[in-house]
Amino acid sequence: MILCDIGNSFYHFYKEGKVWKEPVGGMPSLVDNERIFTVSVNADALDRLSRKYDVVDLSNELPFDTEYIGLGADRAFACYAANDGVVVDAGSAITVDIMQEGLHLGGFILPGISTFVESYAKISKRLDVGFNMSVNLDALPQNTKDAISYGAMIAIVGAIKEASRNKFIYFTGGDGKFLSRFFENRSAVDDTLIFKGMMKLIREREFVC
Amino acid sequence: MILCDIGNSFYHFYKEGKVWKEPVGGMPSLVDNERIFTVSVNADALDRLSRKYDVVDLSNELPFDTEYIGLGADRAFACYAANDGVVVDAGSAITVDIMQEGLHLGGFILPGISTFVESYAKISKRLDVGFNMSVNLDALPQNTKDAISYGAMIAIVGAIKEASRNKFIYFTGGDGKFLSRFFENRSAVDDTLIFKGMMKLIREREFVC
Numbered sequence: 001m002i003l004c005d006i007g008n009s010f011y012h013f014y015k016e017g018k019v020w021k022e023p024v025g026g027m028p029s030l031v032d033n034e035r036i037f038t039v040s041v042n043a044d045a046l047d048r049l050s051r052k053y054d055v056v057d058l059s060n061e062l063p064f065d066t067e068y069i070g071l072g073a074d075r076a077f078a079c080y081a082a083n084d085g086v087v088v089d090a091g092s093a094i095t096v097d098i099m100q101e102g103l104h105l106g107g108f109i110l111p112g113i114s115t116f117v118e119s120y121a122k123i124s125k126r127l128d129v130g131f132n133m134s135v136n137l138d139a140l141p142q143n144t145k146d147a148i149s150y151g152a153m154i155a156i157v158g159a160i161k162e163a164s165r166n167k168f169i170y171f172t173g174g175d176g177k178f179l180s181r182f183f184e185n186r187s188a189v190d191d192t193l194i195f196k197g198m199m200k201l202i203r204e205r206e207f208v209c
Numbered sequence: 210m211i212l213c214d215i216g217n218s219f220y221h222f223y224k225e226g227k228v229w230k231e232p233v234g235g236m237p238s239l240v241d242n243e244r245i246f247t248v249s250v251n252a253d254a255l256d257r258l259s260r261k262y263d264v265v266d267l268s269n270e271l272p273f274d275t276e277y278i279g280l281g282a283d284r285a286f287a288c289y290a291a292n293d294g295v296v297v298d299a300g301s302a303i304t305v306d307i308m309q310e311g312l313h314l315g316g317f318i319l320p321g322i323s324t325f326v327e328s329y330a331k332i333s334k335r336l337d338v339g340f341n342m343s344v345n346l347d348a349l350p351q352n353t354k355d356a357i358s359y360g361a362m363i364a365i366v367g368a369i370k371e372a373s374r375n376k377f378i379y380f381t382g383g384d385g386k387f388l389s390r391f392f393e394n395r396s397a398v399d400d401t402l403i404f405k406g407m408m409k410l411i412r413e414r415e416f417v418c
Contacts (some may be wrong), residue, residue: 104347108360119328140315143278151317158367
């Protein structure tokens with residue numbers, strides 16, 4: 001059994017504790033005849049994978065308690081795994097979802113870190129100065145590079161802190177580990193959160209692997 | 210005497226309490242022989258204006274106490290007028306500067322509201338859904354449009370609140386009035402802050418108007 005989270009840019013695979021990714025532009029090369037369970041926000045990429053492999057798409061199978069209209073399947077599965085707390089998936093966009101004992105209370109979306117940096121560069125050439133990954137949020141910036149790095153990080157970190165209050169925070173996605181550094185306690189980095197949600201559903205619904 | 214704040218996109222003029230703006234692409238049509246005092250972050254536009262009118266550029270005349278390297282003259286003059294408190298200039302970028310009894314403690318830069326909205330649209334078509342100007346930060350979003358509107362506003366508002374603590378906040382720039390709605394007390398909207406800084410300098414240095 002292989003699990004696959006299909007995003008805008010990558011097929012994210014999981015098999016027996018191992019995770020890897022392949023661009024959605026190409027066709028992943030996998031051992032034939034192995035069933036692939038998918039969660040997808042990319043219909044085209046799912047369709048292409050399904051033509052070559054034995055795919056069971058779980059995207060619409062989740063019994064998920066929310067009033068949110070249009071929640072991506074990836075967000076829903078990560079929240080389903082977390083069950084309680086805040087789920088932060090940090091990629092080109094950063095989704096922040098609040099769970100309370102299995103109930104999804106709502107969520108919001110921030111631009112991802114790379115999106116912030118690109119947006120500064122587009123405003124003015126003077127702001128196209130790169131990003132200081134080791135910016136310190138405890139000291140006010142004294143130059144342009146620090147000013148945009150501090151601005152991006154205090155915006156992202158502040159928004160997540162405001163929303164999380166004292167809840168436990170699960171960080172996932174490409175920038176999850178970097179973001180987690182700004183949160184001392186009550187947080188964890190888990191790159192397999194979506195896959196854990198998929199496995200939870202597969203067990204509960206007794207899907208044939 | 211006319212005052213002019215020259216930005217990336219506009220000449221912002223001030224005369225006897227009246228303010229107006231003209232695109233930097235064109236040549237402003239003003240009454241001849243009137244001296245124009247300028248503050249500029251746009252060398253080309255300043256140069257064009259200087260060829261036709263009697264211009265005195267104040268950009269480098271300010272005695273301003275800061276360790277910040279590369280502070281735009283517009284930010285410096287707004288801070289000079291404020292003297293104490295937080296100066297938020299909200300345009301295509303949002304600059305946030307902290308002043309304490311005439312001393313500039315530092316500052317940071319956030320993407321402007323329109324820049325946020327554009328950056329979401331570039332991440333994914335699914336996030337190209339417009340902006341809810343009346344988003345409520347007290348209720349968690351339940352759909353994509355609210356999720357990005359809430360995300361942008363909680364990021365901007367949260368960052369400014371974090372930096373301002375209990376200081377008085379001066380809002381200026383095109384989105385200053387909109388932003389100020391999220392701050393109940395101890396804030397004011399002042400679209401003439403840079404011009405006030407210019408007038409303060411002109412008085413102190415006894416420039417000939």
